[in-house]
Amino acid sequence: MQFELLTLTGTKFTGEVSEVILTTPNGQIGILPHHEPLTAVVKAGSVVVREKGGKQTIFAAFGGLLEVTEAGTRVLADEAEHEDSLIQAEIQVALAEAEELKTKAGDKHELARAQALVDRQTVRLGVAQMRRRTHRPERQTPPE
């Protein structure tokens, strides 16, 4: 089935895939070819793309929409990062910084901004950790 991962900064993935696994508010779902038409909210987290040859790519997506039609499957995310750009050590530093910002936040806006940063880094960290684990073939549940 045709799969596209589109973001505001460009197209992150497009091609034939055999399965896509992502998280909706109702839980994690896997989409196989000939899935019934579906429109759903995608929660921030991992988007696992399995290509025909068995190659697997993981993206960290920060919320968006999923649309399954007969023509194919599309994910519209604000942003998505390829697993290669997620380096665990760097993310941990960034997460620590974000948490420090949160404790220092003076007003509501600063707190909200810091919280958004923390959430974002947590998602990135989750995907980076998941990537290490998924070098083994079995499927893993992404951390919340």
Add this chain to the structure above:
Amino acid sequence: MAALQGIKRRIKSVRNTRQITKAMQMVEASKLRRAQLAALGPQAYMVAAKELLARLAGGSAAKLHPWFIPRPVNQDLTIVIAADRGMAGAYNSNVLKALGRHLHETNGSKHMGISVGKRAALQLARASDINEVATFGIDRGDPDSAIARPVLEESIQLYNSGEVDAVYLIYTHFISTVHYEVITKQLLPVTADEMTATESELEPEADELLEFAARRVLEAEVLQAVLEARASENASRMLSMKNATDNAEDLISDLTLAFNNARQTSITQEIAEISAGAEAITE
């Protein structure tokens, strides 16, 4: 001699102007490159997002949601996106002209306006037939959804509270460096595309999903409009500065010619005087 001095001074002043306009042209050219890339980024996303929204709007769930149901318009809201600064040729006035046309076309209802960019804010403050409710800067901040979100939030609030019954967006669509087009489009209520309407399963509940999806797509639309407006503004300013530079160059070459003429005249005159004097002595 006095004439020569005057021309010299003018050449110098035009040269200074040329230097400034040339520098501004370069600055805008580099800004344009960045703005162009930024405006191209969301294009694939936008096409898909609009299709998605049109499909949703055609579905049965949308028939019950206020964002998708047209209602009689007592008051409308127009979001106008123009530049923060001038010196961009006809860019700002083209946008504001389109606003005038739009207000004229919808003169059955009262108008509210949200401005993005100082030039738009000035115009809304001046115009008597439109009531300005909010104003935002366009140059501030990175080109991400942080620019679009507050604009859309404000509009959605007004629409939900029933104060306005339609939301329009006026911006410039960036086509190429020399070409942009002012576009007026309706954001709310979302217009359905019956052709592509398909029923699909919705998750979570229809209401929640519709609102989430519409908000997201509209936000992307406003963001795209801001990005394209920026690119058109930069392109327009770059062109007008290029014209100004060319004009300055023409003027400089005219003045240089005039200067050389005047200098030659004065030299000829001096020689004539000297040779006349010399002749008078020898005689």
